[in-house]
Amino acid sequence: MLSVFFSDQVVAEFSIDSPSPRKPGLVVRDWIAHGLPVKIVTPDPVTEEDFALAHDRTHVRDILFLKKDNGFFTRDQVVADSLFHTTGAMVAAAIHAVQNRTFACAPVSGFHHAMYRSVGVYCTFNGLIVAAQTLKKRGLATRVGILDYDMHFGDGTEDIIETLRLDHVVHYTAGKDFRKPEQAEGFLRSIPEHLERMRGCNIILYQAGADPHIKDPLGGWLTTAQLRQRDRIVFTTARAMELPVAWDLAGGYQEESDGSIPALLEIHRNTALESIAALSS
Numbered sequence: 001m002l003s004v005f006f007s008d009q010v011v012a013e014f015s016i017d018s019p020s021p022r023k024p025g026l027v028v029r030d031w032i033a034h035g036l037p038v039k040i041v042t043p044d045p046v047t048e049e050d051f052a053l054a055h056d057r058t059h060v061r062d063i064l065f066l067k068k069d070n071g072f073f074t075r076d077q078v079v080a081d082s083l084f085h086t087t088g089a090m091v092a093a094a095i096h097a098v099q100n101r102t103f104a105c106a107p108v109s110g111f112h113h114a115m116y117r118s119v120g121v122y123c124t125f126n127g128l129i130v131a132a133q134t135l136k137k138r139g140l141a142t143r144v145g146i147l148d149y150d151m152h153f154g155d156g157t158e159d160i161i162e163t164l165r166l167d168h169v170v171h172y173t174a175g176k177d178f179r180k181p182e183q184a185e186g187f188l189r190s191i192p193e194h195l196e197r198m199r200g201c202n203i204i205l206y207q208a209g210a211d212p213h214i215k216d217p218l219g220g221w222l223t224t225a226q227l228r229q230r231d232r233i234v235f236t237t238a239r240a241m242e243l244p245v246a247w248d249l250a251g252g253y254q255e256e257s258d259g260s261i262p263a264l265l266e267i268h269r270n271t272a273l274e275s276i277a278a279l280s281s
């Protein structure tokens with residue numbers, strides 16, 4: 001059984017050129033419709049204080065009080081309200097995973113381009129760093145790995161680690177090294193090595209991005225089968241290393257003209273299936 005930290009409040013319904021804010025609800029409904037063994041748990045929202053564990057306090061307030069644009073470059077109250085819940089889901093999944101030495105999912109996205117003092121594309125606050133900081137503050141982890149297999153370089157994560165000199169976070173972002181289809185096999189072979197760098201961490205925060213897909217408008221270099229293989233290697237290796245994993249959806253932008261997202265749903269369903277399979281092995 002995979003615990004999935006979700007409530008309707010993590011979904012922001014507003015008009016934007018990205019499926020990301022709608023994804024959590026669609027993904028969770030898809031898993032239930034396909035009979036996946038998931039347990040839906042309502043996450044507690046984080047607070048302004050929690051965001052300040054990863055960001056400049058004035059920046060946090062300016063975003064929350066709509067004085068500054070969010071990661072979608074709007075000042076929508078709906079987005080501001082959802083931020084507490086999307087990062088809340090990541091934090092709750094991380095706490096659950098580390099406390100129960102298991103895998104858990106936060107079906108959310110929009111973290112890794114968020115910098116210490118500024119937003120990035122589709123990313124307002126960095127829920128990965130908020131989660132890593134919260135685990136440390138609560139004495140649940142002394143070392144946290146961030147394994148970022150989104151298409152894009154996790155520049156926001158890197159910026160905050162450098163700004164706050166976070167020596168308890170081990171960060172690897174594949175967007176720095178891999179971006180072409182001919183690198184796919186080499187990438188898949190190197191996954192155990194990326195995880196090996198995180199040996200001794202109490203938990204891995206895994207960005208299981210769908211945007212490396214070869215047909216993604218902002219991608220892409222991996223096929224659906226290769227993405228699934230990626231996830232299988234991540235979860236079986238983490239299991240063998242006895243590393244808990246909290247994973248999120250990260251990027252993915254394939255959308256049909258009617259707004260449906262069957263390709264993304266398949267990729268994320270595969271990630272869920274691989275995490276469940278590795279848990280029960």
Ligand SMILES: [Zn+2]
Pocket residue numbers: 150151152209211250251252
């Ligand atoms: Zn991306």
